[in-house]
Amino acid sequence: MADAPGSPFEPGFPERYEQYFAPIMAPFVAALLDAADLYPGATVLDLACGTGFAARTAAAQVGPAGRVFGVDNNADMLKLAEARHPRMYPDIEFAAAAADRLPYPDATFDAVVCQQGVQFFPDLDAALTEAARVTRPGGRFAATVWADISLSPYFAAEEEVIRDRVDPDTVADHLTIFSCTADRLTAALRDAGFDDATTRETTFGITLPPLAEFTVHHLQTLPAGRRIADTHGAEALTAAGQAVAARLADRAAPDGTVTLPFTATLATAVR
Numbered sequence: 508m509a510d511a512p513g514s515p516f517e518p519g520f521p522e523r524y525e526q527y528f529a530p531i532m533a534p535f536v537a538a539l540l541d542a543a544d545l546y547p548g549a550t551v552l553d554l555a556c557g558t559g560f561a562a563r564t565a566a567a568q569v570g571p572a573g574r575v576f577g578v579d580n581n582a583d584m585l586k587l588a589e590a591r592h593p594r595m596y597p598d599i600e601f602a603a604a605a606a607d608r609l610p611y612p613d614a615t616f617d618a619v620v621c622q623q624g625v626q627f628f629p630d631l632d633a634a635l636t637e638a639a640r641v642t643r644p645g646g647r648f649a650a651t652v653w654a655d656i657s658l659s660p661y662f663a664a665e666e667e668v669i670r671d672r673v674d675p676d677t678v679a680d681h682l683t684i685f686s687c688t689a690d691r692l693t694a695a696l697r698d699a700g701f702d703d704a705t706t707r708e709t710t711f712g713i714t715l716p717p718l719a720e721f722t723v724h725h726l727q728t729l730p731a732g733r734r735i736a737d738t739h740g741a742e743a744l745t746a747a748g749q750a751v752a753a754r755l756a757d758r759a760a761p762d763g764t765v766t767l768p769f770t771a772t773l774a775t776a777v778r
């Protein structure tokens with residue numbers, strides 16, 4: 508793995524991300540890879556791979572004859588991705604790079620997938636142009652990105668709590684997570700040289716662990732949550748987590764778990 512720039516994330520962030528996003532990400536990884544039409548022997552890039560959720564599942568699907576690469580611009584996320592890679596499939600080759608400067612030759616990949624990354628790219632058009640460059644003719648691109656926040660009640664409740672506790676700039680930064688619309692993504696894919704760019708909303712009902720603890724830990728994975736702790740102290744973060752849980756309490760099962768819809772935009776295109 509190449510050297511990556513220093514992480515903007517605090518120590519322990521990748522581990523918390525891996526643990527507390529896993530239940531939410533799992534069904535979307537399956538949908539993403541399904542949309543990418545992976546097959547045994549395929550060569551796949553997981554763009555903005557983070558801790559490697561999609562790369563690991565892709566490796567299982569392409570089998571021993573396939574090859575999987577993961578690229579991200581955050582050194583700490585990549586370090587955990589390396590550590591969690593089970594090495595029972597083809598080796599996953601992780602690299603540190605920005606999405607708009609990928610370290611691969613033209614037409615390398617049968618498929619490029621990107622789960623919850625495109626909304627963070629500072630230059631989406633440049634990043635998708637790079638994705639198109641490294642995808643072989645006829646190869647597939649698939650991405651998921653959260654749809655409007657109102658379609659994911661957990662995130663909506665969390666945002667209400669954040670909004671009450673941090674400055675407007677932090678709220679605006681937080682809303683970046685939900686900022687990439689289907690229309691914007693479709694246009695950028697077309698401009699980048701992909702064909703047949705289509706999007707659809709994909710919803711899964713996801714059962715979260717008992718909310719009393721989960722909400723606090725999930726907030727800790729977010730810069731806005733860490734801002735609450737930095738500004739008001741750790742107890743305020745716990746109270747904020749409890750406030751999220753309270754907003755969703757009427758949906759909780761007797762054991763404290765809660766099943767909620769989460770909706771992402773799933774985009775696909777062909778090179």
Ligand SMILES: C[S@@+](CC[C@H](N)C(=O)[O-])C[C@H]1O[C@@H](n2cnc3c(N)ncnc32)[C@H](O)[C@@H]1O
Nearest residue numbers: 555556557579580581584605606622623624627
């Ligand atoms: C929400 S995480 C998603 C990670 C992973 N794809 C997943 O499914 O869990 C967003 C990831 O995008 C990465 N990222 C943000 N901007 C990037 C860029 N310009 N180039 C490469 N990676 C980027 C971050 O480092 C982070 O790991």
